[in-house]
Amino acid sequence: xxxxxxxxKSLNKIRNAFAHKVAAKDFNDQSIRDRSNKLLLPAxxxxxxxxxxxxxxxxxxxxxxxxxxxxxxxxxxxxxxxLADPTxxxxxxxxxxxxxxxxxxAEQIFAxxxxxxxPAFPKTPAAPRF
Numbered sequence: 001x002x003x004x005x006x007x008x009k010s011l012n013k014i015r016n017a018f019a020h021k022v023a024a025k026d027f028n029d030q031s032i033r034d035r036s037n038k039l040l041l042p043a044x045x046x047x048x049x050x051x052x053x054x055x056x057x058x059x060x061x062x063x064x065x066x067x068x069x070x071x072x073x074x075x076x077x078x079x080x081x082x083l084a085d086p087t088x089x090x091x092x093x094x095x096x097x098x099x100x101x102x103x104x105x106a107e108q109i110f111a112x113x114x115x116x117x118x119p120a121f122p123k124t125p126a127a128p129r130f
Contacts, residue, residue, distance in 0.1 A: 003040040004103065007096050010035050014093060027090040036089035041099045047086065 014035050017024040024032055086095070 003044060004100065007039050007041050008100065010039055011093070011096060027088070027093065033089040036093045039092050039096045042086070042092050042095040045099050047095070
């Protein structure tokens with residue numbers, strides 16, 4: 001979506017600042033901090049309160065739910081290792097990378113299923129459980 005694309009572009013600019021600007025040594029650099037603070041996905045997928053990833057995944061697949069693969073991946077994207085300060089520029093950068101990794105992983109699963117001729121997993125929350 002647009003938020004993920006925007007964040008990917010921002011991650012690229014942050015990476016390039018570290019790679020090519022002598023002044024950019026850490027996340028205290030003003031331009032890097034400003035870009036990190038504009039990342040959208042950490043607010044869209046806040047860290048869950050579940051103590052472990054297993055607890056979060058088990059919640060998705062309680063008998064009363066009709067979860068899809070999308071919901072499982074979204075739950076996994078909400079889970080994170082505890083960050084020192086979730087409002088910190090570095091933490092937002094790391095959290096954005098973490099969220100994007102989960103959704104890129106999901107897209108790889110969908111693509112592999114399609115190329116193998118396996119019926120595609122449901123991608124939407126309203127889709128039936130796989």
